[in-house]
Amino acid sequence: MTTSNELIRAVRGPIILITIGTLFALDHFTRWGFQQTWPVILIVIGLLTLAGRATRTTSGPTPGGAI
Amino acid sequence: MRRRSITGPLILILIGVLFLTRNLWQEAPLFQLISLYWPFILIAWGVLRLIEVLVEASRSKPLPSGGLSGGEVALIVLLCIVGSGMYAADRHGVRLAPFGTTSLEVFGEQYDYRSTVQKPATGAVHVVFENLRGNVRITGSDEKEVKVDEHKMVRAFNKKDADQADQQTPMEIVNEGDRIVVRTNLERASHARRISCDIDVTVPHEATIEGRGSNGDYDVTDVKGSVDITSGNAGVRLTNIGGNAKVDLQRSDIVRAVDVKGDVSIEGKGSDIELENVAGQVTVNGSYSGTLQFKNLAKPLHLESRNTDLRVAQVPGTITMDLGDLNGSNLIGPIRLVTRSKDIHLDGFTQSLEIETERGDIELKPGSAPLGKIDAKSRSGNIDLELPESAKFDLKATTSRGEARNDFGSAIQSETSGAGASLKGKVGDGPVITLRTDRGTVSLKKS
16 A cells, blocks of 8 residues: 555655756746756755655654655 | 666667667757757656656555666766756857767768869969868969869768769869859768868969868969968968969968968968068958968068057068067068067167057167167066167157166166156167156166
8 A cells, every 4th residue: 555655755756857857948948047946946855855744744654764 | 576667768769769860860950959958858757757656656556765766866967967068068059079960970981082174274364263171282384274183082871872972062163254163062962061172283374263162271382373262261371372362261270371472461360370472562460379470571561460460661581479479580660569468579670660568578679770760668568678889869768667777878867756767868869769668677778
């Protein structure tokens, strides 16, 4: 049985990857340069970690594993 | 055991497709495409992994904990670095060899083709050369014909492609009005970048030469007419030219002209210039980063570049100039030199002299003939003037910050004022000499 915590941890990599790709695409095709938009990656990682923590308290098997 | 991700094989397929496209459709601007669109590879990769994870979750299989393996992370970082690099390179106009049109240079083979074409021509014929890429060597001869030996080099993956390219680019000599035009027709080939053509030409002595090209050297020898060469990138060597020589280049490693009876005019950008035994006027206009050498010029020289303006009435001796120095000996004035930053040494000049430099030392040693008017200014640098003992002159030398030295004794008054100093005085009845530096030493020496 997969818990929502496991799911969030599993999608973390792909979502960060998509974010980075999108930021570079924005850099190439819009006026938003990567040097301006990079903090978005930190925000996404932070959100994913928060979501992981929020779900872990219900049925998290691994304690303390943030990133 | 967990099913392995499908992204690995997909990346392999993508790389395969890219290389195949490049091999089959050689003109594809793959470098630009990749440099622009690589972020979408990251997005597609992420989406694929996301779908995989969701599918596995819906089947209630155990999920990978990070979503990406260490190897994948390394590959992604590499892709980001390479992609950003390519993007930056593309925007700044760099084309890297392994991706662009020059892949043939690495993987292809060179095929050579030789042919000879001739056409009768007599007297003062005007011959025009149009060769996109390759070296052109032109020699005047007593024969009454224009004869062209062609050596075409085609880079291709196979002989069939090379043969086709050779047939698409036949060399021709045609009459157009009063001109004879020699064309190598390289631009007709569908893959023009892979062909170059060296031609070796003999023309009648009296011919006038006109050369057009974008890349390749020009060597012209023993021609009595004038020579006019325009090229994107060329080294030009002219020897024994009877008429005027005009050279207009966007880039060059060397322009050399020896024994020219007419005027020489050089324009554009380049590195070295060497002119020797020129009977006509010499005009150099452009920016040159290497060494410029002028030797035995019978008529006025005018050199104009971004930082330097030099006019000399006649150069029986030599002038050598590079970015930091200008050395001249045995010159006939009037000489006028305005420059930004150069150390200047002039030796054995006559007539009047006018020098202005922003930064650099000036060393002057006029010739033995009666002295001309001298006016030398430097913003920052020492000025040395060496005069023969018998010289007659009216000197006024000042420095705003520095010392003044005098070898001529009591005829010259030395004065210090604040941080500066000055020399003033008349020796006999001679021309006015003005030396002025804002920072540095002024010296009057006796030779």
